[in-house]
Amino acid sequence: MTSNAVPDIVVGRLPIYLRVLNHLIxxxxxxxxxxxxxxxxxxxxxxxxxxxxxxxxxxKQGTGYNVAYLRDQLTxxxxxxxxxxxxxxxxxxxxxxxxxxxxxxxxxxxxAAVFDNDADKIGHKLGEYDVHSIDDLENLVRLHQVEMAIxxxxxxxxxxxxxxxxxxxxxxxxxYAPVTLTVxxxxxxxxxxxxxxLQHMAYYQTVEAR
Amino acid sequence: MTSNAVPDIVVGRLPIYLRVLNHLIxxxxxxxxxxxxxxxxxxxxxxxxxxxxxxxxxxKQGTGYNVAYLRDQLTxxxxxxxxxxxxxxxxxxxxxxxxxxxxxxxxxxxxAAVFDNDADKIGHKLGEYDVHSIDDLENLVRLHQVEMAIxxxxxxxxxxxxxxxxxxxxxxxxxYAPVTLTVxxxxxxxxxxxxxxLQHMAYYQTVEAR
Numbered sequence: 001m002t003s004n005a006v007p008d009i010v011v012g013r014l015p016i017y018l019r020v021l022n023h024l025i026x027x028x029x030x031x032x033x034x035x036x037x038x039x040x041x042x043x044x045x046x047x048x049x050x051x052x053x054x055x056x057x058x059x060k061q062g063t064g065y066n067v068a069y070l071r072d073q074l075t076x077x078x079x080x081x082x083x084x085x086x087x088x089x090x091x092x093x094x095x096x097x098x099x100x101x102x103x104x105x106x107x108x109x110x111x112a113a114v115f116d117n118d119a120d121k122i123g124h125k126l127g128e129y130d131v132h133s134i135d136d137l138e139n140l141v142r143l144h145q146v147e148m149a150i151x152x153x154x155x156x157x158x159x160x161x162x163x164x165x166x167x168x169x170x171x172x173x174x175x176y177a178p179v180t181l182t183v184x185x186x187x188x189x190x191x192x193x194x195x196x197x198l199q200h201m202a203y204y205q206t207v208e209a210r
Numbered sequence: 211m212t213s214n215a216v217p218d219i220v221v222g223r224l225p226i227y228l229r230v231l232n233h234l235i236x237x238x239x240x241x242x243x244x245x246x247x248x249x250x251x252x253x254x255x256x257x258x259x260x261x262x263x264x265x266x267x268x269x270k271q272g273t274g275y276n277v278a279y280l281r282d283q284l285t286x287x288x289x290x291x292x293x294x295x296x297x298x299x300x301x302x303x304x305x306x307x308x309x310x311x312x313x314x315x316x317x318x319x320x321x322a323a324v325f326d327n328d329a330d331k332i333g334h335k336l337g338e339y340d341v342h343s344i345d346d347l348e349n350l351v352r353l354h355q356v357e358m359a360i361x362x363x364x365x366x367x368x369x370x371x372x373x374x375x376x377x378x379x380x381x382x383x384x385x386y387a388p389v390t391l392t393v394x395x396x397x398x399x400x401x402x403x404x405x406x407x408l409q410h411m412a413y414y415q416t417v418e419a420r
């Protein structure tokens with residue numbers, strides 16, 4: 001990362017902008033504005049203009065943004081104008097939901113192989129996937145040139161799985177286990193913890209009721 | 211909310227602190243420090259002290275934090291020292307995973323009822339739950355005194371479902387549909403969008419490979 005790197009919080013908003021632009025395209029829209037994007041997202045139009053200004057000039061004062069052009073530019077900036085291959089570790093209920101989650105493939109994120117350490121699951125199907133032994137992780141990550149991983153195993157196993165993935169050169173991990181992983185510089189981890197998000201909202205519930 | 215409200219980003223870190231404290235308790239630990247918490251979370255110890263200082267004095271200089279006491283205090287601050295009843299809207303693959311996700315109940319978030327609009331699902335079981343018609347939403351939310359909701363329906367249905375929930379007085383919504391909801395002041399929404407998180411990480415992948 002260079003010293004004039006874009007703030008991570010800005011990078012994190014780009015996928016949301018991309019999502020809205022795709023919705024606008026689906027609605028047949030050709031032109032939009034920072035005002036409209038902001039209204040749809042609950043973000044100020046100034047914030048949106050400032051965020052986008054990190055990456056170039058995408059609109060003209062008074063004429064707004066060309067929806068398809070901005071969508072294409074953001075797709076390129078996010079490096080999602082290509083396919084990413086992922087492994088999924090964990091073939092439990094969560095893994096089951098994830099292999100059936102069509103949005104991954106729709107957005108270019110392909111699950112290449114599924115793994116578990118449970119002998120009752122290995123060799124069986126999870127959706128359209130064969131469940132492989134975690135012992136085959138190294139071979140299959142290399143075979144399929146996998147670059148990303150989804151961890152959907154219990155907390156007790158998550159750190160070991162992450163270490164193995166990182167040792168294989170995986171640099172992007174989506175972690176559903178409720179842990180915080182310690183990872184080397186250059187490795188990205190994003191967490192999904194619905195309980196933490198419910199607790200976050202619970203804070204405001206009683207504040208208001210008081 | 212008062213004018214000296216705690217920044218939302220600080221509130222959002224409290225569940226993560228709570229998670230680490232629970233892990234420490236499970237390890238049999240009695241005392242911890244902002245340094246140790248920071249190391250486990252990849253956050254500076256100064257940040258942790260500053261975050262906690264919004265809520266009071268929880269440790270003494272040089273002696274650290276009593277783990278159980280800090281855990282109990284954060285539990286109370288977050289209003290999660292009680293049970294919250296939720297409805298789950300959407301009995302698809304994601305809904306299936308969510309009713310099997312034990313961490314909700316373990317942390318006091320009880321799914322009271324499950325709904326769908328698909329005649330093939332209504333009246334059938336999803337895990338231990340009966341799937342109710344969405345037409346029964348109003349009655350059952352009132353009957354079970356539900357205060358939170360999980361939206362696990364397709365994008366096309368998400369806004370209408372959210373509107374009905376908000377009209378019923380639900381003030382906390384965990385939304386798995388890839389939309390941004392427009393909600394009145396006082397209603398909290400948290401989003402789970404794994405595709406957005408993968409795209410966020412993809413940004414850094416090629417930056418490094420360049």
